[in-house]
Each structure stands twice: as structure tokens, then as C-alpha cells.
């Protein structure tokens with residue numbers, strides 16, 4: 057049975073094959089993009105220095121240079137680059153203000 061003009065306009069017949077192919081390509085492209093973005097969202101592992109290596113000490117006084125004033129300090133008891141827990145009144149050789 058030959059295809060009529062109405063069938064082609066309604067999406068039936070050979071003209072219907074092309075969108076399926078494009079959809080498959082889009083699906084593959086989206087899956088590649090999703091895999092790439094998932095990899096981009098993975099954080100690099102940061103290995104922290106030990107307290108001994110950093111020369112960490114806990115001070116009795118609240119001097120100007122202590123963990124609570126440091127750029128790497130994470131309140132209340134953590135540090136970005138030195139293994140915790142750290143005291144807000146601690147100090148190490150990596151101190152940065």
C-alpha cells in the first residue's frame with residue numbers, strides 16, 4: 057500500500073525513522089555529558105598532614121596566631137590541612153592568616 061500525503065504528515069512511514077536516530081544520538085551525547093559532569097563533581101582527595109609533621113601545639117593563652125584565626129581552620133575542631141581534632145587555641149607551622 058503506497059503512503060499517502062496524510063500518512064507522511066502524521067509521522068507514519070519512512071519519514072518517522074529520522075527522529076528515532078536523532079533521539080539515539082542525543083541519548084548517547086547526554087550520557088557522555090552526564091558521565092563527564094559526574095567526574096567533574098568528584099572532589100580530589102586531600103591528604104592531611106599529621107600534627108607531628110605540622111608541628112602542632114596547643115597553647116594556653118589566646119595569642120594573635122592560633123587556629124581560630126587561621127585561614128585553614130574549620131570551626132569548631134577541624135582543620136583543612138592538618139589531621140584533627142584541633143583546638144581553637146592551637147597553632148602549627150602552616151598557620152596562615
Ligand code: SF4
Pocket residue numbers: 110112122123124126127128129130134135136137138142146147148149150151152
Ligand atoms: S594553625 Fe595549623 S592546625 Fe591550626 S587551623 Fe591553621 S593550619 Fe590548621
